[in-house]
Amino acid sequence: MYPVLSVTDLTYQIKDQPILSNISFHVTKKASIGIIGESGSGKTTLGRLILGLLKPTHGLISLHGKAFPSGHRNERRAIQAVFQHPLASFNPEWTVRESILEPFRRHRPILRHFPATSEENLMTALALAVGLEERLFDRLPHQLSGGQIQRAAIARAISIEPDIIVMDEPTTGLDVVSRAQIIELLERLQQTLGVSLVLISHDIDFIRRLCSETLVLRDGRAVDLIDRLESGSAYTQRFVEAGTW
């Protein structure tokens, strides 16, 4: 049984400048991992590498034991993403509905949890799952609030029932109430869909609540790979303390 995601000895350089060096970890089914670190530590780059948006200089990324990305048509069904600025991840000329349906229309998957019989049924189920009113789907992205558009992004990510979702700072910029709602939503989704999450964030409470493991990056290197945030090195401890209000 392969882990859902395997990162082995990952290195990424730009013109001999090392951005990430020798990163290794894996994510088993239904487990979630958090990635924390200072700005410039390489967190976002790691996220982009895992998503296959960048090519590593050395090292390997595999999904379910198969190297990723390899160009197979449906390999991207297993992995989805939610970005930091959700509004920018939606085409401003498309309705929210059209954007949410993009992965579904591409893969036409057979779904276990959501109804895939028709797009309308799917949208209704997704609206319920993320706690959004369906009528918002017919609006343009800029007409939704920050919390709403983030939930729409999550709806899009779960619509094809991926095995793993990479989230880059999903709670940053959200007000207190929306943030709490997103955290609860993700907890629920972890339980009902059994999806693994890779959470890149400097919101320590967020990571603590959702992740069974945490990778701590510093200047592109892995400083810690721990399950309890309290059991890290001195650097990690300082970092965690600073982020806990």
Added chain:
Amino acid sequence: MKKRWLIFGGCLLFFISYTVFTNSFNTNIAKRLEPASFEHWLGTDGLGRDFAARLFLAGLISLGFSLLTVLLTACIGTCLGCLAGFYDGRLKHLIHRLEDGLVIFPDTVLALVIAGLFGASPQSLIFAILLIKWISYARLSETLVTETMQKPYISMARINGLTDSMILRRHILPPIIRQVVVLMSLDVGKVILFLSAFSYIGLGVQAPLPEWGTMLNEGRPYFSSAPRLMLLPGACIVLTVVATMGWTRWMKKKGGHVNDSDSEHTRSGETRPSA
């Protein structure tokens, strides 16, 4: 709204049939410079030809010429611009050098030179206009391509499994096409003006084909006796150009400005992308 189009279509049909059924080229020296009559609705010109038919035919020729030119220029310019936007490296540099090299030429001078080299004809004119105008389309599309490619929703589309051609078709081309069409409608007016100016001095459409600029020139000697021979073609040029400007304004309004950068949420917490 529909009624307006019906009237417009009806007039067009009328003008075209008049032009088709009336000969614009039969000269009749005996009947030259006649005022408006039942036989010739706007009279005859200096060579006895039906003036109205020549006017309408000239309109069709101007429009046809300009649409063809603008379409050709837009296609070539947009293609080159998109290529420059997508592919970094030698192709991009080549296109930029071409742009830099040609943009310095004032269009009038270039048209004169080309007419001198290849002979005065509509084709030379098209070639000259093409050489100059493709650059604005190329730069527009290159900018749009580069800007759009950086948007997160393009990365998202890739994550969703879309192939490059799908992304091109669905995300990148629509805004480009919208803006290119607006540019095209503006250029149609400019090209008509350009064509008229050159035909006036004899370097565009050649006799005996009618063209408003040519007709302006033909009407010059008779200005005191039959001013309509100059005034009407002139008025046609002005009205057509104004019409294209109005058309452009309407299209800009209809296309609307996409509101994608006003939301507070794209601004809060925006930093340089961290490595």
Added chain:
Amino acid sequence: MIQIRNIHVRAKHVLLHDMNLSLPAHRFICLVGASGSGKTLLLKRLLDRLPDGMSSSGEVISDEPLRRGLDIGYIPQQYTDAFLPFLTMRQMLRDTYRAHGRKMDHPYIDDVLRTLELDPTWLDRYPGELSGGQLQRFAILFAVTLKPRLILADELTTALDPVLTRRLLDWLTEYQHQYGATILFVTHELGPALHYGEQLVLMQDGRIVETGTPQMIEQSRHPFTMSLMQAHRTSPEERKSSCTQSYP
């Protein structure tokens, strides 16, 4: 002491509804609210820099002059907007001093650079050559360089990692005590506000919902404040405990 009396701002709709507020001097005041609550707009009104197309009524009464740069230091949310891309940091700093007829205070600048952990050689760089975190800290330097007595900071912490956030806020508190300054800190995060603020102002939809000290806010019975506090306490253990638990 700044008095805000009946400030009313509208564009197409009313954005700030008849706001009344007293900002005590020498305090660290936090303006807390979600985006759209009007907090940034209030700042801009204080600076007399409302965007085009907005009308406002009401007055801001202060017993001391409020000249931008000299008396008010403003750290905008879009700190990248605060810099001209074709000048070096040093040139812009010099211009700031010149604009107010002052000479550059080099020892002070060096001191601030050191505290903000900015390398002095970076002064000769252009904004495009600096990272987001570095620019943010430079924005703070520029705001405090003339030692103003009122600092307006708009969403300083949104994109920074926790360590840098704490460092900046600690430094701001030190500045407050050293120069007897008033800090007006706008944020949507309750955590830093409760920790650093001496006076909190909660805003929603262009209105002030409640103001008070952190303890008052934590123990408040106002429904909005309570829902905010509820959402803020994310860990299950904290949620179970009573509202009167005090925070270290």
